[in-house]
Amino acid sequence: MQELERTYGYASATARLRRVLLRPPQADELGAWREYGWRAEPDASAIAREHAELWALLAGTGAEVVLADDPVAGDPDAIYAYDPVLVAPAGAILLRPGKEGRRSEPEALEPALDAAGVPIVARLEAPALADGGDMFWLDGQTLLVGRGYRTNDEGIAELRALLPDAEVIAFDLPHLRGAGEVLHLLSLISPLADDLVVAFPALLPVRLMELLRARGITVVEVPEGELDSMGPNVLALAPREALMLARNVETRRALEAAGVDVLVYDGHELSKGDGGPTCLTLPLLRG
Numbered sequence: 001m002q003e004l005e006r007t008y009g010y011a012s013a014t015a016r017l018r019r020v021l022l023r024p025p026q027a028d029e030l031g032a033w034r035e036y037g038w039r040a041e042p043d044a045s046a047i048a049r050e051h052a053e054l055w056a057l058l059a060g061t062g063a064e065v066v067l068a069d070d071p072v073a074g075d076p077d078a079i080y081a082y083d084p085v086l087v088a089p090a091g092a093i094l095l096r097p098g099k100e101g102r103r104s105e106p107e108a109l110e111p112a113l114d115a116a117g118v119p120i121v122a123r124l125e126a127p128a129l130a131d132g133g134d135m136f137w138l139d140g141q142t143l144l145v146g147r148g149y150r151t152n153d154e155g156i157a158e159l160r161a162l163l164p165d166a167e168v169i170a171f172d173l174p175h176l177r178g179a180g181e182v183l184h185l186l187s188l189i190s191p192l193a194d195d196l197v198v199a200f201p202a203l204l205p206v207r208l209m210e211l212l213r214a215r216g217i218t219v220v221e222v223p224e225g226e227l228d229s230m231g232p233n234v235l236a237l238a239p240r241e242a243l244m245l246a247r248n249v250e251t252r253r254a255l256e257a258a259g260v261d262v263l264v265y266d267g268h269e270l271s272k273g274d275g276g277p278t279c280l281t282l283p284l285l286r287g
Helices: 027-032 044-060 105-115 153-162 206-214 249-257
Strands: 017-022 064-067 085-088 091-094 120-123 135-139 142-147 167-172 189-193 196-199 218-221 235-238 241-245 261-265 282-286
Touching: 017 044, 017 105, 017 235, 027 044, 044 064, 044 261, 064 105, 085 105, 085 282, 091 105, 105 120, 135 189, 142 153, 153 167, 167 206, 189 235, 196 249, 218 249, 241 249, 249 261
Parallel strands: 017 064, 091 120, 142 167, 196 218, 241 261
Antiparallel strands: 017 282, 085 091, 135 142, 189 196, 235 241
């Protein structure tokens, strides 16, 4: 019997990106930008153009781009497609975002996931909270999770119950500027290969730094001046191939010095809601 072609799943967050889901911005959802804590009002035409350019760039790397366009009324954050879903070995787990205004996003992505052949295997329920931006697969058996204002203990407990074959390792995230401002795990660190990450070490949990050292993982350090511009938020396209915001020039130099091939995009409008390339993309298939 011929083996069916895989449509989802990955052994790590840095294997070759084969399929990726994006959610284009919709003009009628951008009006609530203040309520959602965006730093400035997005220009509807410019943000749509930037997103189309990002889509074309990803397609140019050979990845299949899946578009999700079901509406999420009044939610400009819905463009950050990584947060509502965790792609697990058996399929998609619909998460329960810590930001109340984003609670409709997981359900809104369900039709696109179904059309892409990704089964829904579980849904987090109250009181569990979990944002995708607080987690990534270090390898096929290890899920790292940040415990912060968007992901709580109940959410982590549910993930452990749903992933009995995986080691779910949780780390407390720093308070920094408080509950009103996004600070995901992926705001501080992004994996780039089995033995390489880019990160802002000054804010990383001690136990996470110890884990990286124990596994022989090198840390490319983001300068302090590029933390707020999302220097640590870098999408692995393949081992040592990355996509990042063009504005983080010093981080790019450090990555290239470490042997990483870097592609950049202009996210001036897309990032007004504090979302970088890992936030805007939901990898469906790597390998």
